[in-house]
Amino acid sequence: MTTIQATVEVQDLRKSFFDESRGEVRAVDGVSFSCRPGEVFGLLGANGAGKTTTLRVLSTVLRPTGGTASVMGHDVLAQPEAVRKNLGFYSASTALYPRLTGRETLEFFARINSYPPERVAGRVEALIDRFGIREYAGARVEKLSTGMKQKVSIARTIAHDPPVLIFDEPTVGLDVLNALEMAKMIRELGGEGKTILYSSHIMSEVEKLCDRIGIIHRGQLLALGTLESLREATGQHYLEDIFIHYVTRTEGSEGVGIGAMGELQEASPAGERPRGAR
Numbered sequence: 001m002t003t004i005q006a007t008v009e010v011q012d013l014r015k016s017f018f019d020e021s022r023g024e025v026r027a028v029d030g031v032s033f034s035c036r037p038g039e040v041f042g043l044l045g046a047n048g049a050g051k052t053t054t055l056r057v058l059s060t061v062l063r064p065t066g067g068t069a070s071v072m073g074h075d076v077l078a079q080p081e082a083v084r085k086n087l088g089f090y091s092a093s094t095a096l097y098p099r100l101t102g103r104e105t106l107e108f109f110a111r112i113n114s115y116p117p118e119r120v121a122g123r124v125e126a127l128i129d130r131f132g133i134r135e136y137a138g139a140r141v142e143k144l145s146t147g148m149k150q151k152v153s154i155a156r157t158i159a160h161d162p163p164v165l166i167f168d169e170p171t172v173g174l175d176v177l178n179a180l181e182m183a184k185m186i187r188e189l190g191g192e193g194k195t196i197l198y199s200s201h202i203m204s205e206v207e208k209l210c211d212r213i214g215i216i217h218r219g220q221l222l223a224l225g226t227l228e229s230l231r232e233a234t235g236q237h238y239l240e241d242i243f244i245h246y247v248t249r250t251e252g253s254e255g256v257g258i259g260a261m262g263e264l265q266e267a268s269p270a271g272e273r274p275r276g277a278r
């Protein structure tokens with residue numbers, strides 16, 4: 001048996017789209033990183049930075065234009081089925097089948113992702129207990145509240161017990177308590193040895209949750225490291241300031257600022273520090 005050092009390996013990854021109005025859009029433009037078991041790796045970037053595109057390539061939904069990406073040693077192009085078996089993908093916009101019950105949803109996703117058939121029933125009941133959803137596991141998903149659906153969705157993501165989990169902006173649309181619960185769940189999964197790839201534009205979440213952070217901007221990874229190492233490299237304490245440090249460097253005199261909600265916006269006048277930034 002070969003030992004796998006990196007659970008996720010991305011090398012000079014590129015993905016371009018051709019858009020009628022914009023021409024070639026280099027959504028991912030030469031991104032490289034790798035992840036280890038038990039690590040929560042955060043991709044931090046503004047709207048349109050290339051987070052979702054990177055994660056979609058890893059999940060085999062999109063074909064890369066260049067470079068390579070692999071999950072548990074399986075290449076996304078050469079062995080897409082093996083990649084999917086080893087990976088769970090969660091995003092707030094991933095739809096559930098409204099007419100299935102929670103229990104049926106978990107069974108379905110365990111099966112299509114090649115979980116051993118004889119163990120599916122036991123796995124599903126264990127997930128129902130773990131996520132505290134027994135009370136409504138028999139109800140159609142369409143009748144559940146957002147928070148309940150979210151639990152079914154996370155359980156669905158890990159139904160086949162994959163070693164690598166991708167969470168693409170998982171807290172979008174959640175209230176504070178549910179967002180905290182989501183963060184707790186992610187940390188627990190990391191503690192169990194899962195590799196977590198997590199994307200967000202919310203500084204405080206990334207700061208608290210991630211073992212290592214990659215700052216992505218216009219399809220490129222501008223910095224990569226632990227919060228501590230990024231602090232040392234920039235002389236800034238807060239992730240927000242670290243982020244601005246890297247992004248403004250590449251923006252030149254245009255300048256960008258961070259709004260109250262953490263979105264990037266053009267700063268005016270050029271390069272001015274936004275009010276309210278720590």
Ligand SMILES: Nc1ncnc2c1ncn2[C@@H]1O[C@H](COP(=O)(O)OP(=O)(O)OP(=O)(O)O)[C@@H](O)[C@H]1O
Nearest residue numbers: 017019025027045046047048049050051052053054
């Ligand atoms: N199918 C597509 N066709 C054309 N352009 C696309 C397509 N998908 C993404 N893009 C473009 O690629 C760039 C990166 O988009 P992506 O969705 O990866 O960003 P993101 O970092 O996930 O942003 P957000 O925080 O808004 O989710 C954007 O300019 C986007 O418009």
Ligand SMILES: [Mg+2]
Nearest residue numbers: 051052053169
């Ligand atoms: Mg996105």
